[in-house]
Amino acid sequence: MGNFVNSxxxxxxxxxxxxNFSNHCLVEGGAGFVTIGGYSIGKEMIRASIKSKQRGRNEFILNYREEEKEIYHEISKISESSRVIINLRVNTYSVAKNFAIRFRDLLNKDQPTLEINAHCRQTEIVEKGGGQSLLQRIDTLEKIVKAFQSEDFKVSLKIRGNTVPPSFLIPQIEKWHLDFLHIDSYKEGxxxxxxKLLNHYTKxxxxxxxxxxSVIDLQSALxxxxxxxxxxxxxxxxxxxxSIFSNLLKHF
Ligand SMILES: Cc1cc2nc3c(=O)[nH]c(=O)nc-3n(C[C@H](O)[C@H](O)[C@H](O)COP(=O)(O)O)c2cc1C
Known part of the structure; x- marks a missing residue:
C-alpha cells in the first residue's frame, strides 16, 4: 500500500x-488520501475556468502568477501534505515546468502528488488544449509528466477511461513511470x-x-x-x- 494509510x-x-473540505475528509472522514482542486494554472486555463464559472459551473479561480502560493495556502490547511493529491488543469509544458519549479521552492520535505487532469471535458478547457484533449496531444502530455517529474514530484494521471482505447494509452503510460493512474471508469449508457475496463488496465x-x-458503499468499493x-x-x-471513507473501511 506504499505510503497510503488505506486504500x-x-x-x-x-x-x-x-x-478545509479535504482536511475534513482526511482527519474526520478517514480517507487515506485526499485530492484538492481541480485548479487551473497558467493564463489560458485560468481564463477558461473564469468563462466556465460565468456560465454557472462551480470552479476554483486562482490568480495568474499566484497559483503555487494559493495552492500552497490550501494544502497548509491539510494535516499531512504527503497524503494530498493536487488536481491540475494545465495545457503546456512551460506552464507545468514553471509551476513545478516555483511550487517546489515553497515546499518542505512533505511532498504532495501532482495529478494531471486529462479528464475535464468542459468546452472552454478542451478548446485550449487542456483536460481531456491532452489525450489527443500525447507529446504535450508526455512533456507535462516529465516537467513535474523533473522537479521530483510524484505524478498521477487522471483520465476518463472510456474516451481513448487502452491499446493506445497503455504503451505510453508504460514509458512514463507514473506513480498513479486514476481512472474514471464510467461508460456512457x-x-x-x-x-471490465479497470481489469484491463490493472492486468x-x-x-x-x-x-x-460510482462508489457509494462497501460493495462498490470492493x-x-x-x-x-x-x-x-x-x-x-x-x-x-x-465520513463515507471510515464507514467503508471499518469493514475491511
Ligand atoms: C462537482 C464536481 C466537480 C468535479 N471536478 C473535477 C475536477 O476538477 N477534476 C477532476 O479530475 N475530476 C472532477 N470531477 C470528477 C470526479 O473526480 C469523479 O471522477 C466523478 O465524479 C466520478 O466519481 P464519483 O462517482 O465518486 O462521483 C468532478 C465531479 C463533480 C461531481
Missing amino acids: SVLAAMAGITNG SPGTDL ALDIAIIGNN AILNTGASYFSIARAAQRNP
Missing part, C-alpha cells in the same frame, strides 16, 4: 474540494463502474491504479479493489457524506 481516496471536485500495467466512479486496483476513489458520495 480510499477523495477525488477532485472543482469548487468543493478545497483545503451503463450504470455504475466499468469493471496490463504495473503501477498503482486508482479506480473511480468491486473496484477486486479488479486489481490499488485504491478506490470517491467524489459525489463524499460531498454528501465526508
